[in-house]
Amino acid sequence: MTTTAAAAPAVRASTSSLSVLAWYEARRFARNPVFLAAATLTAYILWDRQRGMVADINAVTVYPAIFLGGFGMVAAFWLTQSMRRSADALDVAPTPWPVRTAAICLAAVIPLLCGGLSLLAIGVFQQVPGDWTYGSLGTSNLFAVVLSQTVLPALGGPLLGAALARWVQFPGAAAVLFLVLYGWVTLTYTLAAAHRHSTLIVMLRFFAPFAFFTNEDSPGRVETWRGSPWFFLGWQLCLCAVAVIVALLRGADPGLRTRLLRLLAGVLGLAALMYALAVVGGWGYPVMTMPGAAPVPIAG
Amino acid sequence: MTTSISLRGVGRKFGAAWALSDVSLELSPGVIGLLGPNGAGKTTLLRLLATALPPSQGELSMLGFDPTVPAERTEVRRRLGYLPQEIGFPHGFTAFAFVDYIAVLKEWTQPDLRHAEVRRVLDLIGLAGSSAKRLRAMSGGQRRRVALAQALLGSPAVLILDEPTAGVDPEQRAVLRTVLAELARTSTVVLSTHQTEDVAALCDRVVVLDSGRVRYDGQVTELVGRAAGRVWLADAPDPAASASWRTGTGRYRNVAEHARTGVEHVEPSLEDAYLLLRGSREPDWGHAEELRS
Secondary structure, three states, X not given: OEEOOOOOOOOOOOOOHHHHHHHHHHHHHHOXXXXXXXXXXXXXXXXXXXXXXXXXXHHHHHHHHHHHHHHHHHHHHHHHHHHHHHHHHHOOOOOOHHHHHHHHHHOOXXXXXXXHXXXXXXXXXXXXXXXXXXXXXXXXXXXXXXXHHHHHHHHHHHHHHHHHHHHOOOOOHHHHHHHHHHHHHHHHHHHHHHOOOOHHHHHHHHOOOOOOOEEEEEOOEEEEOOEOHHHHHHHHHHHHHHHHHHHHHOOOOHHHHHXXXXXXXXXXXXXXXXXXXXXXXXXXXOEEEOOOOOOEEOOO | OEEOEEXXXXXXXXXXXXXXXXXXXXXXXXXXXXXXXXXXXXXXXXXXHOOOOOOOEEEEEEOOEOOOOHHHHHHHHOOEEEEOOOOOOOOOOEHHHHHHXXXXXXXXXXXXXXXXXXXXXXXXXXXXXXXXXXXXXXXXXXXHHHHHHHHHOOOOOEEEEEOOOOOOOHHHHHHHHHHXXXXXXXXXXXXXXXXXXXXXXXXXXXXXXXXXXXXXXXXXXXXXXXXXXXXXXXXXXXXXXXXXXXXXXXXXXXXXXXXXXXOEEOOOOHHHHHHHHHHOOOOOOOOHHHHHO
16 A cells, blocks of 8 residues: 655645735624724714814823724624634634734734724814823823824734633623723722822833823813833833734644744733833823913922 | 555543544545444544544554644645534624635635635535525525535545534435545545445445444445345344334334344345444454454
């Protein structure tokens, strides 16, 4: 007897499976009902807010974060888990799990684009009564804050959803995580408003994928809190990278797993550095901004 | 004779229990039937062949590749079609979209060629007219055929089918037999089923598993031949028969381990032979040893 190796069909793989799959997953993401609802709600709120003036920019930026980031996380989770039912057939296809996961992660470009459009809409159309609306942040930091509150959550939420779906089977896991994160951000925001000088509270506020930097104390009086928006943005980017690596680890063969774990260690180290710099950077103390007046430190 | 799949002393353990033990087979192009009672290890064997599970012991070679080595496993998967026993479908997919998605995973990256191939396999199993129908709106038999269609993508060199005809109507079963018989000219098709008539109609060779071990491995005709003289019709059930049932004519079909004389013998079927094998106390009916050597 002789053993034969049949040739694989020659019509395959002229282009990368990853790019084809990513396009496939992006279309699925764009048609996901949860994501469509999120994009519609974001567009509506931004349109509604731009008709009037807002005193505090937080009153606008929080919505793309909640809808595109939070709902986007749920949509990505469902999208990733939707194929679990067919796992027995899919898992013996030559395209391995990490490529399939990478395709879903690349599909996060859809919410990312929506986040970018939100940023554009806020920058172009949103009427603000004065620079003080953004607290005492300079132009560069102001850009970092709006970026970290609109574009990064729109990317990070779906990536977190994909990572969660690869490791957790519970169908409601993404919704639960969304509520936990929402609760954590709200709690640290409340604590920060009450304990403006506390370093511990600053640390807790930044130990999340989303954070506020300003707070409307009373009409016309906006507080700017401690911390560096740019380094917080770096921390958020590191969290996105962590989510992607954790997602890719599922089903990776031993060689790839080793490389991913090394990369994860490096990214976690960088994340820790970004976090520390975000906490100690920026204003060293909270300040109050009022229309037509210089910022004044808030008494401890 | 060319061998496409070779198993030598293969076993698979789940926890402390062996689902499959010391299985040695050499499989060549053609349709090979896999029979056995529930829990015999058929699905475990098929999952090993489909590279969904690694063996706990022994050597498995498929198309000259070692599926335990990641790169070689990918090569096997490029040449493999697998229909699992149970397959779920994602929400919102049409038949075409589902098979198309799997075609992408099977590296059919050129849209025109991929779509043509998806249409071809859907047409093969008689679903060309329903390709735009949502899977949720399809009957169980139609969904089973969609699952089969994805396994047929690219006319794989090895086709592993776990109960492909479950829930499929007789007309479509006949279509399926035609498709598999044609494919088996060049491919190795391993077919697990409880439908002995499918095995009798399609397979030259049958492997019977029992308690994780090969109980019989040989020609279908040889297995059926062993039941000659042991199947007869009578007006009443025979107490000595290992199986006996009332047929549509009102007479009883009796199957017994020991040949009987002085009765109205009938042509045995594969089902009769299988029942005899199952009821037999002989440990090894087949010529597995002969094949191994």
